[in-house]
Amino acid sequence: MPHHLIRKLEQFTKLSRDDRQALEAAAAKRRSFAEHSDIIREGDDPAYVNLILEGWACRYKQLDDGRRQILSFFVPGDLCDTHIYILREMDHSIAALTPVTLAEIPRSILERITNERTRVTKALWWDTLVSVAIQREWTVNLGQRTAIERLGHLFCELFLRLRGVGLTEGNSCMLPLTQVELADAMGLSNVHINRTLQELRRSGLVALKGKRLTIPDLDALQKISLFNPNYLHLEHDGRHLDADEPTSP
Amino acid sequence: MPHHLIRKLEQFTKLSRDDRQALEAAAAKRRSFAEHSDIIREGDDPAYVNLILEGWACRYKQLDDGRRQILSFFVPGDLCDTHIYILREMDHSIAALTPVTLAEIPRSILERITNERTRVTKALWWDTLVSVAIQREWTVNLGQRTAIERLGHLFCELFLRLRGVGLTEGNSCMLPLTQVELADAMGLSNVHINRTLQELRRSGLVALKGKRLTIPDLDALQKISLFNPNYLHLEHDGRHLDADEPTSP
DNA sequence: CTGGAAAAATAACACATGTAAATTAACTTA
């Protein structure tokens, strides 16, 4: 069932049958969360490593006066901090944006994998390094890019990440985010997100309809967003990764 | 010589004499960099893990049109990405802000430590997790905080990090950064950094003179910056950490 | 010391984005 994770890791390195089974076994303990519920809260003691199986979640942090920053989006196949249990308490929260099913991987199992499965361990390290690179790229996004570049950049990133786990269809993918959530992620007001989305639509760079995002010309969107995919470290250029159809129509 | 790193790690866990010696040995290969030179560039193949021994450095990323975002500051005791060699190429650059001495730790030695020294490995994981938490906090900083909160927050963070490695004197520490560098780190223009610094000075929250930062009332600065130190995971409350004198005068 | 470069400070003006409030559209669910 953690096939999205396995698929993602296999972008980096081929795994053996045993490796895959070890990951299957690790993800045995399932749990479901309702839309908008907190999966874990700032201050909590992190007991498990969460692996998103279905649905979207986000990491966020709330300031004392209520301002909220969304720090990352989690999609199927994403691990929430491989070694988080080393810390005494969470410094941020994780919430379900849609109904979510996840696997709670106990520390002991992860430690066993680390001791016994070099390939998997290395692939998990790769995944961790990419997550951190994504966090850095968000810092660049908030610090340097204009509103339209920022949103465009986010859409490019999400599309490529989803394609990496086989969750795109042609040039479109799900995008179950409200404008308020986009605003909290991009450090902009919801009003300005609305304006910016309209500009992106008007220029034909994206289509957004009923929680579905379509990017007619990914290269063009990457260009205006100053998007460079190198930080995703997709070493096998990603051609073969679309589940349903070839990239060009 | 990597005593700053050792001191930092011992905030998290006590190390044995052997552990410390292993770290000493790992840092045998030294290298120096001139002020403003690049230590490693985006696109390079990362061969070593760099450990800053002396001086300040920064991680940065440059957009095609020249805009630059500083992503983190490195001070003595900081490791630049413990497992970076897993990636094929760097997705960002690292530059010396002052003259820098660092140790190039080869992959093989780090792997040996990981296999033989549980304590050190765990402490390095803690350090990695804290670095990532800092990156997240920078995202919050750029996304949600106003100019004055942002700068105040940065100063609180740097002061506490330096205190953790014994590089503060009373309520002051070095701050070898130009206003342009501060601007690139905070996603603000240098003009606005100047305005904001003046406001911080006028209100008596910080004093800045000749590359030295003084924070007369850390609590007050934390308050106006909405600074919550939990993300630094200083589990031993940090009282005893000042090198020269007790925290209160 | 002194000249020259880098850094900091100042000034005037522009504009991207925020705020607040009201309206319309899109879903849910009884």
Next chain:
DNA sequence: TAAGTTAATTTACATGTGTTATTTTTCCAG
């Protein structure tokens, strides 16, 4: 299918921060 709720859109206006250019100060090398 209609009520009720949430999300999206629109409008008008305010403001924080950016831009460009100039001046002043600080810092060093010679």
